[in-house]
Amino acid sequence: MKLKNGVLGGLLLASLYGCAGQHSDVALQQAYNDFQKVKEDSNVLRIAPKDVIRAGESLARADRLSSYWGSGADVQHYAYLSQRYSEIARQHSEKVLNEERAAKLELERQRLQLALREAKLLSVQQQGKWLEEQIISLATTQTDRGLVMTLGDVLFDTGEAELKSSANRTVLKIVQFLQLNPKRVVRIEGYTDSTGGKQENRKLSRDRAQAVADMLMDLGVDDKRIHVEGYGDEYPVEANASERGRAQNRRVEIVFSDEKGQLGAAR
């Protein structure tokens, strides 16, 4: 850079001769001014040194010619070329500076894009948390087995394992919850009241749990995340003496694992 400055400095023209005529004097002065501007711009020197040198050479030529009588047109010509080279140098450097700015902005853009993706992910997680709160408030209890959601007897007809359509909303919520929490797994546990034989109840409870599991799978939950158990009339939540108690015992419970997929031990 130092050397280049020296070379260009050497091309610097101190005196403008008056003998080449008024027009060429003006042209020479303008070319000189333009050349000074690009020569003093460190960016232009760095980016377009060749064009700056050519501007200087043309200017030197115009300056030398201006000492000859009758060379006005030639002086104007080389002054014109010099001005063009200065302007080309300025344009080139502007372009490269823009490209350098663009490279920096591109990095900034990528950084922001990443930040935005993280923010979106966070909001999905928050949404997941919100949904979790919803589900908890819906029909769950935090027990020593983990988060447990109870699908009550209203979702099944007596002696039937088929899930009634009124269960859809609840099941959809569970699916959504599992999609937002991809590591969580569930255990679906079926229970009956004490009516009927032990063996029969165990099968019915398992079928009911399986019906819920099937629906979850149909809605896109990976079957590896679903465990199914049938406990028959064990673990009643109410005494089987009353109809109300029996109704409460006919149920499917969904036990959610923690966020890492750790499920409490089966009963």
Added chain:
Amino acid sequence: MTIRPLFAALAVTALAGCAADPAPNEQMRLTGQALEQATAVGATVEDVPELKLAEGKYSQAKADMADQSFKDARVQAEQAELDARLAEAKVLTLKSQEQLNVLNTRIARLRKQLGDAQ
């Protein structure tokens, strides 16, 4: 510098008023090339005044060539070449500026979205 002997010749031609220059064939070729290049990057005579200048001077240079006015042809062709090069440079600078504007718009949009997300 090879132009020193040229000075004397120029001074003489200026005094005598007769042109003894050789035909600037190479310069004509360079000018034609510069014009093509400017057009190739998308310069048009409507948008870039320098290209209009270049084309006018190039036509004049061609006419001068036909008249055997080789000095005039060279002057016109040399100026036309740099006019065309400037036209090309201006178009490229404009494009880089537009690219910058696109990036700035995207960044502003990202910032706004980030502001909304927080």
